[in-house]
Amino acid sequence: MLLRLRSTFVTALGLREASVAAMILIVAAYLTYASAYFPEPRNLLNIGRQASVVGIVALGQALVIIARGIDLSVGSIIGLSAVAGAIVARETGVQGLSVPVALVAGLLCGLFNGWLYTRLRINPFIATLGTLSIARGIALLLTGGIPVTLSGFANFLGAGRIVNIPVSLILMVMLAVIFHILATRTVRGRDIFAIGDNPKAAVLAGIDLRGTRLFVFVLSGLLAGLGGIILAGNLASADPNLGMGYELDVIAAVILGGTSLSGGRGSIPGVMLGAILMALLNNAFVLLGISAYWQVVTKGLVILLAVGLDSIRRDASETD
Amino acid sequence: MSILTASGIRKSFRGNTVLHGVSLTIDAGEIIGLLGENGAGKSTFMNVLSGTLSPDAGVIQIDGSNVQFASASDGLAAGIRFIRQELSLMPSLSVAENILLGSLPKRRGFVDYTALRRRAAEILAEIGASHIDVDAEVGGLRLGEQQLVEIARAVSQRPRILIMDEPTSSLTAHEVEQFFGFVRRIAAAGTAVIFITHRLSEALSLCDRLVVLRNGTLVAERHPDEATRESLIVDMTGRASLFNYERRDDVRSQEAALEVIGASDGEGLSDISFQVQKGEVFGLFGLVGAGRTELLEMICGLRRCARGQIRVSGADAQKDRRGHLRAGVSIVPEGRKIQGIFPQHSVRWNLSAGTLRRTAKAGFISPSSEVEAMTKYRTELGIRMQDPEQLVGTLSGGNQQKVLIGRALVNDPQILLLDEPTHGVDVGAKADIYRIVRAEAAHGRTIVVASSEIDEIRAVCDRVGILSKGRLVAVLNHDGMEETAMLTHAFSHH
Ligand SMILES: Nc1ncnc2c1ncn2[C@@H]1O[C@H](COP(=O)(O)OP(=O)(O)OP(=O)(O)O)[C@@H](O)[C@H]1O
Ligand SMILES: [Mg+2]
Numbered sequence: 053m054l055l056r057l058r059s060t061f062v063t064a065l066g067l068r069e070a071s072v073a074a075m076i077l078i079v080a081a082y083l084t085y086a087s088a089y090f091p092e093p094r095n096l097l098n099i100g101r102q103a104s105v106v107g108i109v110a111l112g113q114a115l116v117i118i119a120r121g122i123d124l125s126v127g128s129i130i131g132l133s134a135v136a137g138a139i140v141a142r143e144t145g146v147q148g149l150s151v152p153v154a155l156v157a158g159l160l161c162g163l164f165n166g167w168l169y170t171r172l173r174i175n176p177f178i179a180t181l182g183t184l185s186i187a188r189g190i191a192l193l194l195t196g197g198i199p200v201t202l203s204g205f206a207n208f209l210g211a212g213r214i215v216n217i218p219v220s221l222i223l224m225v226m227l228a229v230i231f232h233i234l235a236t237r238t239v240r241g242r243d244i245f246a247i248g249d250n251p252k253a254a255v256l257a258g259i260d261l262r263g264t265r266l267f268v269f270v271l272s273g274l275l276a277g278l279g280g281i282i283l284a285g286n287l288a289s290a291d292p293n294l295g296m297g298y299e300l301d302v303i304a305a306v307i308l309g310g311t312s313l314s315g316g317r318g319s320i321p322g323v324m325l326g327a328i329l330m331a332l333l334n335n336a337f338v339l340l341g342i343s344a345y346w347q348v349v350t351k352g353l354v355i356l357l358a359v360g361l362d363s364i365r366r367d368a369s370e371t372d
Numbered sequence: 373m374s375i376l377t378a379s380g381i382r383k384s385f386r387g388n389t390v391l392h393g394v395s396l397t398i399d400a401g402e403i404i405g406l407l408g409e410n411g412a413g414k415s416t417f418m419n420v421l422s423g424t425l426s427p428d429a430g431v432i433q434i435d436g437s438n439v440q441f442a443s444a445s446d447g448l449a450a451g452i453r454f455i456r457q458e459l460s461l462m463p464s465l466s467v468a469e470n471i472l473l474g475s476l477p478k479r480r481g482f483v484d485y486t487a488l489r490r491r492a493a494e495i496l497a498e499i500g501a502s503h504i505d506v507d508a509e510v511g512g513l514r515l516g517e518q519q520l521v522e523i524a525r526a527v528s529q530r531p532r533i534l535i536m537d538e539p540t541s542s543l544t545a546h547e548v549e550q551f552f553g554f555v556r557r558i559a560a561a562g563t564a565v566i567f568i569t570h571r572l573s574e575a576l577s578l579c580d581r582l583v584v585l586r587n588g589t590l591v592a593e594r595h596p597d598e599a600t601r602e603s604l605i606v607d608m609t610g611r612a613s614l615f616n617y618e619r620r621d622d623v624r625s626q627e628a629a630l631e632v633i634g635a636s637d638g639e640g641l642s643d644i645s646f647q648v649q650k651g652e653v654f655g656l657f658g659l660v661g662a663g664r665t666e667l668l669e670m671i672c673g674l675r676r677c678a679r680g681q682i683r684v685s686g687a688d689a690q691k692d693r694r695g696h697l698r699a700g701v702s703i704v705p706e707g708r709k710i711q712g713i714f715p716q717h718s719v720r721w722n723l724s725a726g727t728l729r730r731t732a733k734a735g736f737i738s739p740s741s742e743v744e745a746m747t748k749y750r751t752e753l754g755i756r757m758q759d760p761e762q763l764v765g766t767l768s769g770g771n772q773q774k775v776l777i778g779r780a781l782v783n784d785p786q787i788l789l790l791d792e793p794t795h796g797v798d799v800g801a802k803a804d805i806y807r808i809v810r811a812e813a814a815h816g817r818t819i820v821v822a823s824s825e826i827d828e829i830r831a832v833c834d835r836v837g838i839l840s841k842g843r844l845v846a847v848l849n850h851d852g853m854e855e856t857a858m859l860t861h862a863f864s865h866h
Contacts, residue, residue, distance in 0.1 A: 239732045246725055249714040255674065256705050256712070257725045257779065258697040316716045 068310030069322040075354070076329050079336060087339045095335070097218055101286075103331035104220035105130075107324055109279040109298065110305040111231045112162075112272030114323045117306055118235075119265060120248040120315030121176040123272045125165060126302055128187035130280035130295025133157035135191045137281050138200035138290035147204025151281050154206075158277015159270060161187055166269035170262040176269075184299070191292040199291040202284050210285025220282045224324075227275075232320040244268060248315030304355050305330050329354070374399050375532060375564050376452075381420055381430035383413075385766070388758050390416045391588045393430065398533060403555060403565045405579035405596075407572070409608055409798040410770025411756040413588040414568050415457060418535050421566075422454035423447030451532030455539055457568075457769045457796065459522050463511030468492035470510050471524045495524045500550025515707050516542035516660060523551070527558065534558070535566045538769070540574060541795045542706075544660045544824065552578050570770070570798050572601045584608055609800045629818035630654075630671065630787055631683040637670055638678035640842040645680075648787075648820060653813045655833030656822040659862050662839035664822035665706055668789045671820065673698035685786060702726065702785035704776050706792045706822075712776045715765035719757055720746050722764045722775050726783035749778035754804055770797045777805060781812065788812065790821045794828060806832050826855050840865035 083090040109126050116123045137154030141147045161183060168179035212219040235241040243264045246254040255261050279298075284290040309326035311318030333354065337347040376398045383391040390413045398404060408414050419425040421432065423441025432439055434450055441447050447454070461470050468489050469476070477487040492506045501520040504513070510521060519542050526534065540548050555578065559565055569575050575582055576596045584592040584607040592607040599607075629650040636642045640663045648654040656664045669675035671682060673696060681688060684700055697703070705711035714722050724742040731741035746760050753774040757767055764775055773796060780788055790809070794802045809832050813819050823829050829836050830853050838846045838861040846861040 237737055238735050239728045239737060240735060242721075242725065242728055242737065245717070246714055249716045250712075252711045253714055254725075256672075256697065256703055258702075258729065258783070259725075260696065312716075316714070 069319060069325055072308055072310070072322065072325045072329055076325065076332060079329070079332050083332075083336055083339060090335075090339055093216075095339075097216070097221070099328075099331050099335045100221040101218040102334060103327045104218065104224040105279045105283050106298070106301050106305055106330055107224045107327035108220075108227055108282070109272075109276050109302045110309075110323050110327050111227055111320065112268070112275035113302050114306045114309070114311055114318055114320065115231070115235070115244055115268045116176075116272045117303075117311050117313060118248045118315060118318045119244045119268045120251065121169065121265065121268065122303070122313075123165065123180045123269065123276075124177065124299050125161065125180040125183035125187060126272065126276040126279075127295040127298035127300075128184045128191070129158050129161045129273055129276035130283060130298055131292055132161065132187040132191040132194075132280070133277035134202075134280035134284035134290040134294050135194050135200060135292050137206065138202045138284060139194060141202065141204065141206075142200055147202075147206070150202060150204060150206045150285075151209065154281035154284075155274060155277045158280065159274045161276070162270040162273020163266075165273060166266035169269065170265050188292075188296075191294075195290075195292045197292060199289045201289050203288060206281050206285035207288055208285070210282045210287070220286075223278075223282075224327075228320055228324050235320055240264070240267065245316055248312075248317075250316070301330055301351075304351065307359060308355060375435065376421070377431075377433040378421060379431050379433075381417065381432075382428045383416055383420060383425065384428060386758075389588060391420070391427075394585070394588070394590050396583065396590070398564045398566065400532075400562050400564055401559050402581065403559050403567060403579045405575035405582040406566055406568045406585065407570075407575060407582060407604060407608055408585035410774075410796075410801055411768040412585040412608075412798075414585055415537055415768065417585065418454060418537060418566065418568065421447075421533075422452050422535060423450075424454065452535065453526045453529075453531035453533070454535040455522055455526045455537060457537040459518055461510045461518055461522060461525075463509070465510060466506065467496075467504055467508050467510055467513070467521055468506040470521055471495055471506075471528055473525070475529065491528075492524070495528050496520070499524055499527065499554045501547065514542075514660060514665075516544060516547060519543060520547065520551070530558070530561075531563060533564045533566070535568075537568045538570065538796050539567070540569060540571065542792070547660075548574065570796065570802075572604050572799065575604075576601070586610065605799050608798065628683075629685055630820070631681070631686075632671065633681040633683070635670060635677050635680035635682055637666060637675055639666075641666055641670065642842055643680070644844045646837050646844060646847060648818055650818055651813050651816045652835065653809060653819045653821060653833045655829040655836035656820060656839060657824070657826070657829050657836050657858055657862060658839035659866070660824070661841070662862065663842040664839055665791055666842075667839065668703060668791050668820065668822055671698075671787070672701045672703045672789055700786040701789065702780040702783045702787070703789040704773075704780045704791060704793055706795070713764050713772055715763070717764060718761045719755070719764050719767065719775055720760040723749060723778050723782060726779040730784065745778075745782045749782060752808065753778050754801060770801055773797050774801060774805075777808070781808075786818060788817055788819045790819065792823055793821060794823075794825075826853075826858055829853060829858075838862055 089095055113123055113126060133154040136157040137150035140153040141150035165180050165183050168174045169176050209219055214222060243259045246257065246259055247261055247264050251261060280295060283294055305326035306323050307313060308329060309319065309322030311323065333351060334347065337344065374397045379395040380393045381391055382393050394417055406414050416425065420427045422444060423446045424444045439450065471492045472488055477484045477491060489506050496502055496504055496506065499520060501524065504517050504520060510518060519539060523539055540551065543551065555565055567579060576599065579596055582594045582596060582599060583590060586608060627650045628647045630648040632644055632646050635644045644667065656667060658664050666675060670677050684698060714725065720742060724745055727741065727745050728737055731738045755774045756771050764772060777793060794805055797805060809819055821832060835847055835849050836853055837844050838858060840862055843865060845864050848857065
């Protein structure tokens with residue numbers, strides 16, 4: 053009976069998702085006790101907004117990792133697409149152009165990654181490491197290292213609110229729902245899991261290996277572009293160094309959420325929980341006034357803890 | 373004198389009991405054949421004996437004293453070597469390195485490559501596999517050779533008990549013979565051998581004692597002299613089920629479904645021409661290395677057709693994109709573990725991977741068709757499992773193969789390519805698969821079966837093409853399928 057109960061709970065959420073959810077609850081409970089400001093709606097919504105960029109970019113990253121790839125370039129794509137959007141808007145004087153230009157820039161970066169991987173057969177780790185450097189370099193070249201101011205629709209995306217709820221948070225939730233459906237209900241979603249689980253078998257089952265790989269990298273680039281313009285819009289300025297190191301937070305959120313780095317396994321709800329946990333930790337350090345350096349250490353520890361628990365559980369179930 | 377005694381071994385997985393109190397005594401120098409249907413619990417039982425799994429109940433004694441293995445390395449320390457059904461080689465290391473991994477010969481702290489290669493070559497020669505190059509990369513060997521390397525690794529330190537889970541499933545007749553000679557020699561030297569196989573004739577000719585498992589219970593112990601194929605089948609299945617080829621009147625249409633015209637791949641295959649009619653089962657026979665698998669790969673579009681043409685239902689398939697499965701063609705590859713299954717996913721998921729594209733509406737999966745495919749092939753193929761959500765990796769080997777065949781069929785291809793479709797499949801299921809192949813052909817599906825078993829070719833094929841060193845040397849119809857004739861053709865270019 054207990055077994056039954058456990059297994060239905062596990063299938064509903066997945067054990068890793070459950071353990072991340074539990075961690076979120078523990079951290080939240082502690083913060084409620086330690087800081088009177090924490091449970092205020094203003095603060096909670098703020099956490100939501102902070103989670104949104106990591107969350108949005110992590111959606112694309114999750115699909116890439118499920119397909120047995122990795123995209124290290126998302127942080128640089130954030131910077132490049134924000135800068136591209138802001139410059140075009142400034143030069144043309146049409147502020148509305150910043151968002152579409154940023155999205156196209158992100159998409160092109162993703163396409164470049166996908167091309168390196170599927171056509172030139174460069175390992176995705178190396179390919180996106182190259183793009184990480186190239187995209188950042190272009191962003192610096194375009195701006196000469198000086199931030200470009202930004203206003204208009206990008207501002208609304210990054211800092212706006214609808215009935216008090218941050219627009220970027222709403223966007224993240226909507227995209228999460230769409231991606232969840234993509235991953236679980238569509239043929240394309242199945243293909244992504246299949247090529248991650250066993251690429252050879254996938255080809256023999258008639259799955260378009262190249263097309264699917266290209267697709268996930270393009271999506272990841274596109275979402276990084278969106279993340280970039282949100283981040284820049286929030287600050288009303290596009291810094292060429294924007295998004296530096298973001299790839300770590302994004303990959304951490306994906307892995308925390310139970311996605312297997314060796315491909316074939318993962319879930320969108322898990323990734324969202326992972327992003328929320330990362331934002332919660334950021335908030336905790338600010339509220340508790342702990343040094344930002346500790347924050348860096350703790351993030352690493354949390355990842356090790358979550359992944360470690362998972363592999364201990366797997367070992368146990370294998371010798372069950 | 374008994375080396376190992378297991379008594380009352382019980383094992384269950386999440387409430388599903390796989391072994392119901394199994395007992396077995398093993399004597400030194402004895403060769404025991406362990407038989408049973410797919411999913412009977414053979415591999416699980418051996419996992420328990422070798423320490424890979426710990427039993428829920430029961431006692432294992434070695435040399436008269438109780439032992440409790442915590443892991444496979446405890447089993448190894450006690451001299452038990454288990455060669456699994458799935459190979460565990462390092463594909464990018466050389467044959468020699470794989471064989472002696474863990475005990476590489478050293479000189480002044482460095483690996484002594486001369487000694488390594490010599491020692492590996494000795495071991496290979498011992499098991500009758502001296503044709504394998506010790507410097508070759510393991511990943512590039514064909515499956516049967518990999519199997520031999522795995523065996524060589526297991527015997528590199530003379531074990532007291534050697535357990536082999538279907539070691540011969542990909543070996544050629546000649547390799548099997550050589551290998552059996554080796555097994556008899558180590559048995560004579562005192563090693564006890566447990567040999568799992570689905571090939572009853574092998575079990576009958578090699579073993580001193582045959583033990584039959586059915587649904588996790590030991591149902592029979594036989595001396596090979598007093599057992600026959602038929603009696604063993606009854607022991608294993610509880611029924612006498614054998615497939616008989618019934619000659620069909622020519623139900624084939626005269627419509628050519630597959631035409632291969634002067635096809636070469638620029639490597640091994642050269643100038644191959646044949647036609648397969650709609651509704652025909654066409655066999656491909658040949659010795660190892662004859663190019664059966666390569667030819668199937670070329671037909672399904674995964675291998676380049678450098679010269680010549682391949683036409684599917686009259687349409688030239690040349691223009692299809694390379695690296696993509698040709699439309700209307702499905703393949704069940706050889707070596708399911710590496711090429712076939714999606715191990716991290718459920719049976720349902722694996723089965724439907726082929727049909728999704730066909731039944732999807734605007735890119736969305738249709739859950740009802742998934743369930744349909746599931747129920748149809750689960751019963752039709754007799755896939756043994758707890759429930760459709762079970763991970764396919766936890767099914768027994770033969771049942772995984774049935775899932776793959778189900779997946780190819782559910783795709784509803786015009787042309788179905790089967791590469792050694794009954795490797796690791798039990799007799800009952802084998803008959804099921806033959807029946808299904810015939811039934812599908814009768815419904816107008818065109819089927820090409822590559823097989824190294826003459827009996828299998830005779831059981832299901834209307835005609836057979838015989839390959840020798842990459843050339844098609846003969847096409848025989850059913851009356852002409854005689855063992856000597858087939859072998860003579862197969863050897864003609866050697
Ligand atoms: N880790 C596992 N989790 C759940 N079920 C399992 C697991 N391992 C084995 N089983 C189940 O135990 C049963 C026996 O499996 P086993 O692999 O021992 O069969 P087998 O006799 O070796 O069959 P085959 O001839 O096909 O190799 C099967 O029904 C299988 O699904
Ligand atoms: Mg088995």
